[in-house]
Amino acid sequence: MRIDVLTLFPKMFEDPLGESIIGRAREKDILDINIINIRDFSNDKHKKVDDYPYGGGAGMVMQAQPIFSALEAINARDCKVIYMSPKGKTFNQHIAKELAKENKLIFICGHYEGIDQRVIDYWVTDEISIGDYVLTGGELPAMVVIDAVARLIPGVLGQEESYIDESFYSGLLEYPQYTRPSEFRNLKVPDILLSGNHKKIDEWRKLQALNITKKNRPDMFKKYINRKDLSNEEKRLIKLLIEE
Numbered sequence: 700m701r702i703d704v705l706t707l708f709p710k711m712f713e714d715p716l717g718e719s720i721i722g723r724a725r726e727k728d729i730l731d732i733n734i735i736n737i738r739d740f741s742n743d744k745h746k747k748v749d750d751y752p753y754g755g756g757a758g759m760v761m762q763a764q765p766i767f768s769a770l771e772a773i774n775a776r777d778c779k780v781i782y783m784s785p786k787g788k789t790f791n792q793h794i795a796k797e798l799a800k801e802n803k804l805i806f807i808c809g810h811y812e813g814i815d816q817r818v819i820d821y822w823v824t825d826e827i828s829i830g831d832y833v834l835t836g837g838e839l840p841a842m843v844v845i846d847a848v849a850r851l852i853p854g855v856l857g858q859e860e861s862y863i864d865e866s867f868y869s870g871l872l873e874y875p876q877y878t879r880p881s882e883f884r885n886l887k888v889p890d891i892l893l894s895g896n897h898k899k900i901d902e903w904r905k906l907q908a909l910n911i912t913k914k915n916r917p918d919m920f921k922k923y924i925n926r927k928d929l930s931n932e933e934k935r936l937i938k939l940l941i942e943e
């Protein structure tokens with residue numbers, strides 16, 4: 700997948716997108732991430748990229764011209780152009796899965812009071828928010844989305860199936876995880892996980908996943924228990940939990 704990121708702060712991306720799983724995916728050419736400095740495209744002799752908002756009000760607005768020119772330079776038609784914005788649709792695993800199917804994505808990171816609306820009207824296909832709060836810029840939100848999308852691209856994670864049981868993938872939050880040693884400062888790993896009985900382990904994990912979802916995300920739990928494709932075993936576990 701090719702990802703272009705338009706930003707006024709390219710340095711913010713250097714380490715976070717160069718390390719660990721994303722860094723390795725870039726080395727293997729599964730991911731090609733191209734960071735573009737919007738300022739390089741300003742026609743202003745002082746490379747100015749922002750100005751006061753029409754109609755008054757606090758702060759500065761990023762001007763249309765440098766962003767238009769940057770998008771034209773990378774031929775931004777025929778692919779998704781995503782503007783990171785608190786006014787966008789709230790990001791979730793479903794959106795990540797959909798974006799992971801694309802060959803090319805372009806991210807625009809706003810700063811100050813945001814970008815001139817004409818960029819959004821003319822270029823942007825998707826406005827995405829990472830949550831109901833306001834950050835200083837779209838750089839961290841873009842990295843959040845890129846990370847969540849990239850790990851769903853085949854070949855990026857070592858084991859393809861490693862995200863199947865993860866939170867949100869199946870509509871539930873993930874069960875608790877433990878690793879060696881089996882006892883640490885008197886804190887023990889549940890016996891069932893050491894039993895070698897995979898049927899019982901799967902059942903325990905499903906119950907834990909249902910339980911944590913019921914506790915932390917009642918909205919997701921309600922949706923899950925109303926699914927038409929639940930197995931009899933799942934129905935039994937749900938009944939146990941509801942009767943608790």
Ligand SMILES: C[S@@+](CC[C@H](N)C(=O)[O-])C[C@H]1O[C@@H](n2cnc3c(N)ncnc32)[C@H](O)[C@@H]1O
Pocket residue numbers: 782783784785786807808809810811812813814827828829830831832833834835836837838840
């Ligand atoms: C200070 S914010 C602008 C907020 C804008 N004036 C508003 O009230 O909606 C500057 C930039 O940060 C980014 N940003 C801030 N919060 C965000 C969020 N929750 N999700 C995605 N991007 C966000 C956007 O790119 C935005 O243009």
